[in-house]
Structures are given as C-alpha cells and as structure tokens.
Amino acid sequence: MPITDWPEQERPREKLLARGPGALSDAELLAIFLRTGVRGKSAVDLARELLTRFGALRTLLEAGRVEFCESPGLGDAKYVQPPAVLEMARRHLQENLTRGDALTNIDETRAYLTACLRAYRHEVFGCLFLDNRHRVLAFEELFRGTLDGASVHPREVVKRALAHNAAALIFAHNHPSGVSEPSRADEQITLRLKEALALVDIRVLDHFIIGDGRAVSLAERGIL
Secondary structure, three states: OOHHHOOHHHOHHHHHHHHOHHHOOHHHHHHHHHOOOEOOEOHHHHHHHHHHHHOOHHHHHOOOHHHHHOOOOOOHHHHOHHHHHHHHHHHHHHHHHOOOOOOOOHHHHHHHHHHHHOOOOOOEEEEEEEOOOOOEEEEEEEEEOEOOEOOOOHHHHHHHHHHOOOOEEEEEEEOOOOOOOOOHHHHHHHHHHHHHHHOOOOEEEEEEEEOOOOOEEOOOOOOO
C-alpha cells in the first residue's frame, strides 16, 4: 500500500509536522530522507529493508557507494543524500563552535569532533586550534594511521599551532574498534604533546577519544 493511502497521522511527513522528528522511528526518518520507494515497496518498506540489511542507521549512512547501490532500485541519486546530510550536520555543529564566542560548551565540542572523526575506518588524529579567548581558529586532521594507530609527531603539532597563532588546543582521535576507552599510549602521547606545546606557551585543554558511544574526555578523567 502506498504511503498516500495510509491514515494521515501515520504518514512519516505528517507525523513529523504534527509531533516533531523525535516521534519518528529510524525507518520513518529514513523514509522521509529517501522520499520515494521502489516498485512494489513504499519508502518506509524500503527504509526498513535497508536498516535490516545494514544493521543500524549509522552503518547505512556511512556505507560506500558500491555497497549502498547494490540494493535494487537504489542508485547514485539516493546514494548522494546520506553524505550530504552528514556534511550539513557537521557544518551546523562547526558553526556553533565558530560563531565568535569563547568555547565553553564541552558537549558541543564533543559532538562536533565526533561528527568529524567517528566514521573513519582508520585512526585519524585531529586538532582544534583556539585563540587566547578560546575562540575556534580552525580544525585540522593532522595524522592518519591504520586500524592499529597513528603516528603523532609533537614537532608537527607545534608547527601547525604556531602557524595558526593558537594559544590553546583540543585534540581528538578516533578508535575504529568503536571502544572509546583511552589506552595508555593515548595518555602518554597527550602528555608528550602538552610538554612540547608548553615550551611555546600553548596550552592543551582536552583530548577526546571517539568511539561508538559518548566520546571520552581526558580532561574530565583528570589526566590533563
């Protein structure tokens, strides 16, 4: 049965308008996103099938082009929508950080860095550069590694911090395993970087470890 034949209060679009996006299931949200179904399947049916195939909404949104388009009726027109939405979300979070105010909301910082790094299947180490009022100057991905880790070079971090005329930094890197618990190596490199940057009067405010759940803050853990 096409969605247009459903009771109005059960149609995803009308349901969202009446009750807000939080009232919708993953399949209903995805159906709005897909807009149309395929022959013999409504957008909701297609969304449920995709979620079953990929196992989770996040896995679906981060799927590669070939993998996504293997499903019947799905081509480039639908594939380009997930990365576009994810990029809009990242830019929205970035705007919250770069609007000119001092950076004081740790949850906004955590959300932005998670959006930047969580999807990678290899380890990536990034840095948020801040001025002396803790306003965001820039975010850069500095080092990339394998599933086992990335080589982080303090000298390169110092060079980039000086290039941005930064007064403070926040580090972040992802754990492709999905486990956000910091390792001993994570703690050691953070302290090495802190010592190197202290020589040029640049402070390290935090280091976020990003996995599948809530990103872990080393500052909250008392390590910094």
